[in-house]
Amino acid sequence: MxxxxxxxxxxxxxxxxxxxxxxxxxxxxxxxxxxxxxxxxxxxxxxxxxxxxxxxxxxxxxxxxxxxxxxxxxxxxxxxxxxxxxxxxxxxxADGEDGGTRESREVIARLRLVGRGTTLLAPAPAGPARLSRFAEARVVDGTLTLQAPGRHLAVELAPRAAGLLGELAAWSTGVPAPILRLLATAGLLAPGGPGEDVETAERSHAQWHPGDLAFHARTRTPASASGYGGTHPLGDRFPPEPVSPPPAGTRTVALPVPDLERIAAADPSLTEVLERRRSIRAQDTEAPITLDQLGELLYRSLRRRGTMTGGDGQELADRPYPSGGAVHELEVYPLVTACEGVPPGLWHYATDRHELELVAEPGRATAALVSEARGAAMLEADPQVVLLVAARFGRVMWKYETVAYPLVLKHVGVLYQTLYLVATAMNLAVCGLGGGDAAAFATASGRDPLLEGTVGELVLGSRPRMEG
Ligand SMILES: Cc1cc2nc3c(=O)[nH]c(=O)nc-3n(C[C@H](O)[C@H](O)[C@H](O)COP(=O)(O)O)c2cc1C
CATH class of the missing domain: 3.90.930 (Outer Surface Protein A; domain 3)
Structure with a gap:
């Protein structure tokens, strides 16, 4: 070489x-x-x-x-x-009869600008070098490409040079300086040296999982990735997904439409609701939540109040809680074990028709979801209802790039708080959960997890009487 x-x-x-x-x-x-x-x-x-x-x-x-x-x-x-x-x-x-030699020149590594910034080359490290534990390798347009979180430069490697990555998994002096210069310029080499591994020793680095830092940096460092805002990355290849998902099933339960005027007159004040709000991890097993209450909570929190069409042709929605670009990708699936007036099973709440559609009868897959939520909320009995929050990813990813998934997570937070506040005003017991199993939801619902998957869940039920 x-x-x-x-x-x-x-x-x-x-x-x-x-x-x-x-x-x-x-x-x-x-x-x-x-x-x-x-x-x-x-x-x-x-x-x-x-x-x-x-x-x-x-x-x-x-x-x-x-x-x-x-x-x-x-x-x-x-x-x-x-x-x-x-x-x-x-x-x-050369292979010919003359047995001569032939010069060949091949680019084996290239530093590419993938965001915004300088391309001034850094020096090669003086001592042994190692790849950063945050370095991410991906295939981009058929080329092996490495990028470090938050950096505006990436390094493309030809197959001849890809083996050097194995060499650089540990501190090494065996990699040619010009390659190290490209890797150093792109921030792909670990700071420190053998015996002083900054990436695991120092809290600032040690606390980050590479996947989390890559996600955070991609979405919060515009200089490291293009694609902020409504860039419509799939606009010319796929049509937008309609605002209403396809009907979930043939069995439905109509929900009564609550009288908002009467509710507004009787509701506690906003301040009272905010001050009273708590996560309640106990439910009244003697008198479970009712169809009317479940319907009112869903109606007040997330029913569709209107449908619009955006300038890009995507159907948009209006619901009581806000949503970036009004795309409203979240769907709520009440998983019912005990609700007066609603048979047990996995239901989907149709925000436009204000009705429940049966997705799955109770079975092993739904029982796994119930038991997981019960464990997460440390409940003594099965939760009467688990509100599974799923995202129809295509609704956001058709329009947005770097902000798409972060928007989904923000929407989950907005919906959690809306459900918390309405449930508090209605004197129901609700508790948000910090984790769930999207694969278990895919099994129970039959949904393709790459198209629609759970991103949040809450347990819901009637409030125990002694809770007041
Ligand atoms: C996003 C989020 C995730 C949560 N995850 C859980 C959980 O998995 N299990 C649980 O018992 N409580 C969970 N909670 C409830 C918190 O523990 C609770 O909000 C916190 O202890 C403060 O209590 P408060 O809600 O009564 O003010 C979660 C709350 C939120 C907002």
Whole structure:
């Protein structure tokens, strides 16, 4: 291996001879010397090493032109217009009869700008190097790509170089410096060294699971990932999902529509509700929650009050609680064990029709969900109702990219609080849960967990009489 660092303009940058063009926008340059113009042309044509660029400058500007070229090149790197790679220059023995050799050049690693920032190269570490435990490897458009959380640069590896990742799983001095420079620039190398592993020793690093940090960084560091806001990543490949899910089943239970005027007149004040709200982990087994109460809670918290169409053609909804972009991807599945007027089973609440649709009769799969919720809430008996909150992921992911999943989790919180407050006003016992089993819900409901999966759950029932 004879690896060398080479550079070229980013794929979306072109050179007109006078100025640079960045994805259709002109980037002005100070008056160029002939040597600078020649070197920029080389960068626009493909990967060049420092020596090739310097030779082009000195041929036209003389040795004195080099300092100004280095300043210009540094400025291009600071603006993130250049990308770097490691090229392997080899002499291969040719197969022909003459037994001669043939030179081959192959790029084995490339530093790519995937967000916003500079492409100034960092030095290779002086001592042994190791991959960061937060480094994430993915296949992107057929290429193995590594990125560290929150970093705007990624490193693409050709198959010849991919084995180096195994070498770098432990502190090593066996990896060529040019490759280490790319990895260091992309923040992919662990800080510290053998005997001082910062990533496990220091609280700031040790407390993070790589998956959590990658998720947090992707969604909260716009410079490290494009795709903030309504980018419609699937807009030209799939139609938006309708606001109403397909009907769940043939067996339904109509819910009475509560009289909101009467309720508003009798309700405790907002302050009283907020001050009274508690998580209640006991239920009155003698007098379970009723169909009327379940219907009122669902109606007041999440019924569909209206349907609209967004400017992008996606159907939107209006419900009592807020939702980013009004996409309202959350569906509530009451899993009933004891509710006067509703047979036990897994039901779906149709927010538009205000009715329950039977998804599954009670069975082993629903019993597993009940027992998990009972354990999580430390209840002495099975909860009368488990409100399983599922997300129809496509409703958000059709429109949003980096904020899609975080929005779902925020919506779960908003819905939890709405259910807590309405249940408190109605004197019901409710307790939110911090975890659940999306696979168990998929088994019980028959839903494809990649299309619709549980993201939250609460236990609900009548309030024990002694609780007042
Ligand atoms: C998102 C969330 C997750 C929760 N997870 C659980 C849980 O798994 N089990 C449980 O018994 N309580 C759970 N709770 C209830 C909290 O323990 C409770 O809110 C906290 O102790 C404060 O008590 P309070 O709700 O009565 O004010 C959860 C609450 C929230 C908001």
């Amino acid at each position: 004879n690896p060398t660092i080479v550079s070229r303009f980013r794929r979306d940058v072109s050179f007109t001879g006078e100025h640079l063009d960045l994805a259709g926008t002109a980037v002005p340059l100070k008056a160029l010397t002939p040597g600078q113009g020649a070197a920029l042309k080389l960068l626009a044509d493909g990967d060049r090493d420092d020596a090739e660029l310097a030779a082009a400058v000195t041929a036209l500007d003389g040795e004195t032109g080099l300092l100004r070229w280095h300043m210009l090149f540094r400025g291009l790197n600071t603006s993130g217009l250049v990308e770097h790679a490691v090229r392997e220059d080899r002499e291969d023995r």
